[in-house]
Amino acid sequence: MAAAGEKKEGGRSSSVFRASHTLDHVSFKHVPFTMDSSSDLEDETLVLLEMRQTLTENLEANPYDLITYLERASLHSELGYPDLAAGDSYRALLLIDEVRDDGFEYHEEALEALKLRCEEGLPAILRDQRSSSSNVTNLMQAVSLQQGSGHDEDDTIPLAVADRASLQCYRALSISLLLCGCFKSAYEFCSRGLEVAPQDEDLLFKQEHIRSLAKRKLLLEGDDLDINDLTDQGLVRREVYPWNDHEPDRFSQDTLDFLNTELSKVTSKCVVKITELPTLYETPITGDGYTFTTTNKQLGLFAKEDILPGETVLDEYSALTANNRLKESLCDSCSGVLPPLDANSTVVGCPDCDDTMFCNEQCLARSADYHPAVCDKEIDTIAKDPDPKETPNSLYLLLLARTLAIAETKERHPLNLKEVKYIWGDFLPSSANAIPVALHAPPPPVWTLPFSFASNISGPLHILEKMDINIFTSVARYDLWIFNSLYAKFRGTASARVNIRDGRPEVAAVHPLWCLANHDCNPNVQWEWGGQMRLWCREKRVDGSPGGIKEGSEVLNHYCDIDLKVQDRREWAKGSLGGWCMCERCRRESDEETLQNGHRSEETITRVGETTIR
Numbered sequence: 001m002a003a004a005g006e007k008k009e010g011g012r013s014s015s016v017f018r019a020s021h022t023l024d025h026v027s028f029k030h031v032p033f034t035m036d037s038s039s040d041l042e043d044e045t046l047v048l049l050e051m052r053q054t055l056t057e058n059l060e061a062n063p064y065d066l067i068t069y070l071e072r073a074s075l076h077s078e079l080g081y082p083d084l085a086a087g088d089s090y091r092a093l094l095l096i097d098e099v100r101d102d103g104f105e106y107h108e109e110a111l112e113a114l115k116l117r118c119e120e121g122l123p124a125i126l127r128d129q130r131s132s133s134s135n136v137t138n139l140m141q142a143v144s145l146q147q148g149s150g151h152d153e154d155d156t157i158p159l160a161v162a163d164r165a166s167l168q169c170y171r172a173l174s175i176s177l178l179l180c181g182c183f184k185s186a187y188e189f190c191s192r193g194l195e196v197a198p199q200d201e202d203l204l205f206k207q208e209h210i211r212s213l214a215k216r217k218l219l220l221e222g223d224d225l226d227i228n229d230l231t232d233q234g235l236v237r238r239e240v241y242p243w244n245d246h247e248p249d250r251f252s253q254d255t256l257d258f259l260n261t262e263l264s265k266v267t268s269k270c271v272v273k274i275t276e277l278p279t280l281y282e283t284p285i286t287g288d289g290y291t292f293t294t295t296n297k298q299l300g301l302f303a304k305e306d307i308l309p310g311e312t313v314l315d316e317y318s319a320l321t322a323n324n325r326l327k328e329s330l331c332d333s334c335s336g337v338l339p340p341l342d343a344n345s346t347v348v349g350c351p352d353c354d355d356t357m358f359c360n361e362q363c364l365a366r367s368a369d370y371h372p373a374v375c376d377k378e379i380d381t382i383a384k385d386p387d388p389k390e391t392p393n394s395l396y397l398l399l400l401a402r403t404l405a406i407a408e409t410k411e412r413h414p415l416n417l418k419e420v421k422y423i424w425g426d427f428l429p430s431s432a433n434a435i436p437v438a439l440h441a442p443p444p445p446v447w448t449l450p451f452s453f454a455s456n457i458s459g460p461l462h463i464l465e466k467m468d469i470n471i472f473t474s475v476a477r478y479d480l481w482i483f484n485s486l487y488a489k490f491r492g493t494a495s496a497r498v499n500i501r502d503g504r505p506e507v508a509a510v511h512p513l514w515c516l517a518n519h520d521c522n523p524n525v526q527w528e529w530g531g532q533m534r535l536w537c538r539e540k541r542v543d544g545s546p547g548g549i550k551e552g553s554e555v556l557n558h559y560c561d562i563d564l565k566v567q568d569r570r571e572w573a574k575g576s577l578g579g580w581c582m583c584e585r586c587r588r589e590s591d592e593e594t595l596q597n598g599h600r601s602e603e604t605i606t607r608v609g610e611t612t613i614r
Contacts, residue, residue, distance in 0.1 A: 241485070308537060309538065
């Protein structure tokens with residue numbers, strides 16, 4: 001996320017790989033499938049993707065079926081998506097709570113769905129291969145019936161199956177979150193599982209494995225490990241998922257026509273065109289290495305006429321804003337500072353809820369795009385006043401919350417909203433994200449999308465529940481991969497404004513037209529965001545050359561602090577976009593530093609898929 005004077009930017013292919021285990025032991029009730037060892041890996045992946053599609057359709061038809069969630073979690077693991085496996089396992093765990101407690105909102109639906117799945121015996125996904133107990137009769141022998149529990153006798157078997165399923169959830173959550181790099185959450189779910197089954201060998205092994213990896217990461221010796229010291233921020237795949245049919249053809253004439261129509265509402269000086277940008281690299285290269293750099297297509301802004309130094313390039317309002325300060329005097333719509341509350345004040349409040357204030361009647365009217373979904377829903381305290389180290393995550397979560405509110409208000413799929421649809425999320429091809437398993441295969445790829453259990457799984461679901469949205473019946477619109485796709489787009493385009501008192505980011509926004517201007521560390525424009533995003537032509541460029549943009553030239557924006565040294569700018573790009581900045585200034589300054597240090601880098605040139613600087 002770019003802070004006050006910063007910002008950043010922004011396929012589709014099937015992954016070809018084989019995971020370290022198969023689904024041979026899983027018998028999907030509605031998905032007839034037999035693994036064929038003679039099929040090539042790509043065909044196998046396509047079959048798994050078809051199975052995933054069938055399971056997803058089953059969930060849409062039977063949204064309270066926790067067994068299907070566990071089956072899809074296993075399939076996501078097989079496909080190499082541990083984050084999605086964790087998300088499915090967590091929803092299954094929530095449904096188990098619904099089954100167990102007859103006071104919960106969806107108890108009847110969840111219990112009935114589980115009864116149906118138990119009619120043919122213990123679901124295959126719950127059959128532990130290390131145990132001779134593989135049917136409901138044997139399972140029941142291991143379950144102590146609770147007398148006077150208030151449950152009907154017909155509920156005995158599904159309740160016992162729910163106990164078995166909860167253990168499966170804890171196992172899956174522990175390993176999936178660990179694979180994502182979320183050590184703390186993995187350890188916590190492992191510990192919760194051991195409270196249910198203290199002697200479970202699988203969980204005991206995982207717990208020790210997590211402790212061992214954590215101590216190695218923290219350089220600790222002995223048993224001196226505090227769970228609060230464990231990191232909970234991991235990385236996952238950043239891609240246009242193979243089943244994502246919402247990503248548009250960004251280079252079609254229809255897309256260009258739509259974007260230029262939208263752009264004409266905020267500027268008369270620019271046009272959207274297709275451009276070529278240098279491909280990001282995993283490691284910095286110098287000198288002759290630049291001969292091998294490649295480019296790829298992206299969208300960009302170009303001047304329709306000469307733009308003079310100091311002239312405004314565009315002025316854009318966006319409803320996709322968020323602030324993380326509780327009870328701060330900011331407009332709920334544009335996140336600008338509210339005018340003084342005096343006799344001539346233009347400030348107005350929402351007539352239907354308390355403490356929601358707007359700059360003026362215009363911002364109140366604009367809030368109709370999102371506010372009906374959150375009006376008087378007690379959602380205003382979520383992710384507010386966070387711990388300083390959680391500030392970026394809280395802002396991204398709040399941007400996600402605003403997107404969900406817009407989608408719900410407009411009754412549209414989140415990825416089809418014009419505020420995000422045409423944004424490129426610095427995605428890699430699925431094949432580049434795949435997990436190699438050959439004996440002498442290179443290490444797994446470095447995934448680039450930041451991920452945590454709180455920001456990507458539990459937080460969004462909590463927001464949906466606060467909005468009175470059924471998180472089970474709405475899976476087609478609010479699945480975890482959709483949240484991840486939105487986060488990828490935000491991290492490529494979100495700008496931030498800091499609090500003038502403590503310098504911490506407090507407001508974030510996505511301006512979908514402004515972010516079409518590509519990044520360069522020697523920009524010809526600069527920007528300021530205060531309610532609306534204003535972009536204007538620089539008087540002088542960083543390299544000392546005069547300002548101004550000639551007709552037909554590209555508008556070059558800046559998304560990081562351009563006063564930073566080249567290494568720091570490239571570290572920003574690496575962390576935010578997944579690769580080193582390859583703009584002319586970065587390449588030149590990198591070479592100068594290398595020569596000054598008396599050596600040249602001989603690092604391997606590794607392209608980062610199709611990722612580009614934006």
